[in-house]
Amino acid sequence: MAKAKSNTEDYLRMYTQMVRIRTFEDNANQLYLSAKMPGLTHMYSGEEAVAVGICEALTDADRITSTHRGHGHCVAKGAEFKAMFCELLGKAEGYCRGKGGSMHIADQSHGNLGANAIVGGSMGIATGSALRAKLQGSDDVTVCFFGDGATAQGLLYEVMNMAALWKLPVIYACENNGYSEYTKTEEIAAGSITARAEAFGIEAHQVDGQDVLEVNDLARKLVARARKGEGPFFIELMTYRYHGHHVGDINREYYRSKAEEKEWKDNRDPIIRFRAHLVREGIATEADLDALNAEIEKDAAEAVAYALDAAYPDAAEVDMHVYAA
Amino acid sequence: MREITLSQAVNEAIAEEMRRDPSVFLMGEDVAEAGTPFKVLSGLVEEFGTERVIDTPISEPGFMGMAVGAAMTGARPIVDLMFGDFIFLIMDQLCNQAAKTHYMSGGKLTVPLVLRTNMGATRRSAAQHSQSLQALVAHIPGLKVAMPSSSYEAKGLMKTAIRDNNPVVIFEDKLMYQDKAPVPEEEYLIPFGVANVKREGRDITLIGTSSMVQVAEKAAEILAAEGISAEVIDPRTIVPLDEKTLIESVKKTSRAIVIDEGHQSYGVTAEIASRLNEKAFYHLDAPVLRMGAMDVPVPFSPALEDLTVPTPEQVAANARRLCAGELIHAA
Ligand SMILES: Cc1ncc(C[n+]2csc(CCOP(=O)(O)OP(=O)(O)O)c2C)c(N)n1
Ligand SMILES: [Mg+2]
Numbered sequence: 003m004a005k006a007k008s009n010t011e012d013y014l015r016m017y018t019q020m021v022r023i024r025t026f027e028d029n030a031n032q033l034y035l036s037a038k039m040p041g042l043t044h045m046y047s048g049e050e051a052v053a054v055g056i057c058e059a060l061t062d063a064d065r066i067t068s069t070h071r072g073h074g075h076c077v078a079k080g081a082e083f084k085a086m087f088c089e090l091l092g093k094a095e096g097y098c099r100g101k102g103g104s105m106h107i108a109d110q111s112h113g114n115l116g117a118n119a120i121v122g123g124s125m126g127i128a129t130g131s132a133l134r135a136k137l138q139g140s141d142d143v144t145v146c147f148f149g150d151g152a153t154a155q156g157l158l159y160e161v162m163n164m165a166a167l168w169k170l171p172v173i174y175a176c177e178n179n180g181y182s183e184y185t186k187t188e189e190i191a192a193g194s195i196t197a198r199a200e201a202f203g204i205e206a207h208q209v210d211g212q213d214v215l216e217v218n219d220l221a222r223k224l225v226a227r228a229r230k231g232e233g234p235f236f237i238e239l240m241t242y243r244y245h246g247h248h249v250g251d252i253n254r255e256y257y258r259s260k261a262e263e264k265e266w267k268d269n270r271d272p273i274i275r276f277r278a279h280l281v282r283e284g285i286a287t288e289a290d291l292d293a294l295n296a297e298i299e300k301d302a303a304e305a306v307a308y309a310l311d312a313a314y315p316d317a318a319e320v321d322m323h324v325y326a327a
Numbered sequence: 328m329r330e331i332t333l334s335q336a337v338n339e340a341i342a343e344e345m346r347r348d349p350s351v352f353l354m355g356e357d358v359a360e361a362g363t364p365f366k367v368l369s370g371l372v373e374e375f376g377t378e379r380v381i382d383t384p385i386s387e388p389g390f391m392g393m394a395v396g397a398a399m400t401g402a403r404p405i406v407d408l409m410f411g412d413f414i415f416l417i418m419d420q421l422c423n424q425a426a427k428t429h430y431m432s433g434g435k436l437t438v439p440l441v442l443r444t445n446m447g448a449t450r451r452s453a454a455q456h457s458q459s460l461q462a463l464v465a466h467i468p469g470l471k472v473a474m475p476s477s478s479y480e481a482k483g484l485m486k487t488a489i490r491d492n493n494p495v496v497i498f499e500d501k502l503m504y505q506d507k508a509p510v511p512e513e514e515y516l517i518p519f520g521v522a523n524v525k526r527e528g529r530d531i532t533l534i535g536t537s538s539m540v541q542v543a544e545k546a547a548e549i550l551a552a553e554g555i556s557a558e559v560i561d562p563r564t565i566v567p568l569d570e571k572t573l574i575e576s577v578k579k580t581s582r583a584i585v586i587d588e589g590h591q592s593y594g595v596t597a598e599i600a601s602r603l604n605e606k607a608f609y610h611l612d613a614p615v616l617r618m619g620a621m622d623v624p625v626p627f628s629p630a631l632e633d634l635t636v637p638t639p640e641q642v643a644a645n646a647r648r649l650c651a652g653e654l655i656h657a658a
Pocket of ligand 2: 149150151177178179180181182183
């Protein structure tokens with residue numbers, strides 16, 4: 003009985019976190035479309051089960067590194083809407099005081115070492131964080147998120163080699179959403195992605211990234227083993243992004259069909275699937291979940307309104323934080 | 328006072344800091360048992376073990392990136408980059424990641440790491456093992472850059488670099504590793520951004536970095552014999568730069584030559600000269616002169632290579648002409 007209860011809580015939190023990501027992105031998209039957000043942003047919608055399934059297996063002491071498509075990782079690792087929307091709008095109360103923006107958003111206090119606008123740029127950072135854990139005898143684990151496109155960067159193979167040689171507690175999480183920008187993965191990635199990790203003697207898995215339970219189950223097992231010094235590990239998560247490469251990528255039929263998008267959204271959506279599971283298993287009713295959704299939407303709307311009204315950083319901040327004291 | 332080599336000075340500084348702070352560790356190619364090809368780190372692995380003196384594969388971007396991640400999460404890595412020329416391989420990790428993390432995180436994350444590498448031509452090592460690339464790094468906000476000019480500076484600046492909470496790049500002149508200089512037995516640190524007036528003078532200021540400090544000092548000797556009194560200043564760190572000391576000196580002497588072993592165009596000499604022009608213009612009696620390495624890839628042949636680097640005689644000749652009121656680059 004006790005176990006069932008804790009499962010219920012875990013499940014509802016995973017559901018909540020996935021809906022929070024989707025809701026955050028819907029609002030961010032609206033801010034872009036209504037010209038209220040400076041710059042561009044990359045939506046995580048469709049990939050929620052990846053970030054949530056993995057981050058729910060981590061503690062605050064565990065670290066992650068994130069990517070240009072980083073809002074999902076940020077929410078999943080414990081960030082709040084207000085400071086996130088403030089960051090998106092370049093406001094002083096943003097997590098990075100408005101200096102990072104969408105592509106560098108991170109709530110550092112929960113172990114997020116930053117989103118990175120250099121594709122593959124954080125693979126060294128994640129592996130180095132794991133090296134530090136090993137050197138200092140600390141049992142935290144670091145997860146390195148990156149896209150299928152980033153597997154074309156040489157850095158990955160340099161650091162996987164060292165991680166394997168030194169048995170570092172790092173998990174490489176490749177979010178294979180089928181595209182890097184406007185190019186299909188099969189056009190840029192030869193052979194098998196998991197086999198590349200296996201060539202270094204790294205245990206590699208491929209999972210359905212649209213099934214949050216499957217992702218979480220695997221992540222829990224690998225995180226526990228990495229803590230005991232059995233790492234590194236590699237996971238390829240098969241997923242899909244619903245929006246364009248970035249919010250401005252609207253007419254995209256030249257590289258992928260509407261039918262393909264519809265198929266993923268209608269039949270493989272991670273939130274719809276998990277919701278059905280929760281109802282079927284009697285963990286929550288449709289009404290419970292509707293109420294949860296409504297609460298999250300209200301929360302987001304309030305955070306957006308707050309961020310729109312929030313102050314920009316003072317001009318005096320422009321040359322602050324170039325160097326640490 | 329005892330005299331030790333620059334190589335021993337670096338070794339001592341690192342050993343002392345590793346004893347003081349268990350979060351300091353070293354990584355790079357052949358740093359452990361081999362102690363680097365220049366033998367600068369010999370003996371450290373015996374004292375600190377392979378846990379803290381880590382031999383890496385030949386993966387410069389990889390271990391540089393790992394140092395950034397280790398630094399961001401509570402360690403103080405010292406990265407050994409075997410040759411300064413390899414800095415081109417690690418540019419993303421150094422300039423896009425290490426340098427910007429503190430700023431991009433709104434001051435929440437810090438990257439306390441030291442990248443120690445080398446510079447300097449005339450070792451007959453040709454174009455890919457001879458460059459002096461400090462200007463490339465000094466251009467990037469968020470990085471500090473130290474250029475020790477003797478064993479004394481090498482030790483004091485290294486200790487300061489290890490304790491600094493920012494990424495610091497130290498360029499050691501690989502031809503100076505065996506040069507000896509007095510170094511106290513007692514502990515000392517050299518603060519960043521404080522220039523050293525090596526020799527006082529009235530007529531012209533010679534500003535030199537790293538081994539060019541010796542070149543400037545030799546030039547000052549030549550000039551002294553002719554009755555020209557040259558002041559020699561070593562900025563010690565080019566980021567941060569002790570502008571004040573340089574400007575004060577030029578206000579006194581009204582002439583200056585800046586000497587650095589990086590390529591002259593768009594280089595360290597240009598930056599310092601330009602600041603003196605902006606901030607001491609009405610005190611100047613002659614244009615501030617830049618003397619960098621020639622704008623050519625470093626050639627192998629000794630007959631050619633020696634032509635590319637400023638010499639004491641060239642510095643003295645230029646100083647003589649500036650003091651005589653001659654224009655060196657008349658339009
Ligand atoms: C080093 C580098 N090259 C190119 C880019 C431009 N760029 C941004 S995202 C992207 C595609 C990345 O694809 P993937 O890794 O699969 O991530 P996804 O966008 O699909 O999440 C590219 C080429 C970049 N930011 N950094
Ligand atoms: Mg992709």
